[in-house]
Ligand SMILES: NC(=O)C1=CN([C@@H]2O[C@H](COP(=O)(O)OP(=O)(O)OC[C@H]3O[C@@H](n4cnc5c(N)ncnc54)[C@H](O)[C@@H]3O)[C@@H](O)[C@H]2O)C=CC1
């Protein structure tokens with residue numbers, strides 16, 4: 001079997017975990033990082049990987065492109081990748097709450113023959129939710145609870161004194177679209193659930209900081225003609241970024257494996 005080639009956009013905590021767990025048969029050939037990180041990333045990766053600041057500098061043809069670069073990274077590079085007819089697997093799904101950007105990405109994919117895969121990321125059940133939608137959905141609620149440290153550097157700091165919390169505190173309630181925009185490194189999952197379910201406006205979101213939390217907890221409650229389901233997922237955060245759950249990185253690894261495997265599960 002010939003080795004297939006992967007491009008990763010971004011090389012932060014998630015991308016490095018994906019690189020570490022890359023299945024045999026898929027090699028990391030290209031990494032795309034901001035200009036300011038070119039030198040340090042080249043030093044880190046050595047000669048075997050081409051480090052670029054734009055996907056358009058890539059002269060080869062990746063078998064898969066994965067975005068692990070956050071919402072600005074998807075906005076910057078998504079159109080070019082899809083316009084070249086490549087498959088782009090994304091985790092910064094919250095960027096799609098911007099209807100104009102979503103429209104541009106769709107159009108680029110349609111025009112160029114590319115495909116955008118919205119990965120399940122830090123949550124589970126997106127297959128069931130998308131199937132349930134076919135029968136009609138009544139309500140979808142998403143709740144996230146993380147340790148205060150995982151909300152540091154986010155809009156939460158404007159809403160609550162994270163250092164002073166002594167008990168679990170809900171600091172945000174709103175729609176998936178707003179949550180995904182306000183918490184770009186923490187609430188992409190809200191947008192993923194909205195895309196699989198009843199949309200950015202109708203999906204209700206509640207965000208909590210809990211000083212006793214050691215996991216990133218995600219609760220999803222769905223009601224519709226199919227019946228009802230609840231999922232609670234207690235994910236371990238990544239060692240190098242407590243905002244990001246390990247399962248999100250593993251969902252990218254799964255997408256990598258699907259490139260190699262003729263059977264998709
Ligand atoms: N869908 C999901 O379940 C989840 C999605 N995410 C998304 O994944 C992103 C990445 O997570 P981590 O790796 O933990 O964050 P991180 O902050 O460790 O790494 C992000 C990397 O992307 C790079 N980057 C930023 N702008 C870029 C651009 N324009 N082009 C190329 N690279 C760029 C940064 O330099 C940084 O190295 C988060 O910001 C979040 O948007 C994170 C967790 C779960």
Ligand SMILES: O=C([O-])CC(=O)C(=O)O
Nearest residue numbers: 122186187188189244245
């Ligand atoms: O990794 C997580 O727990 C969820 C996350 O950061 C996001 O949805 O952006």
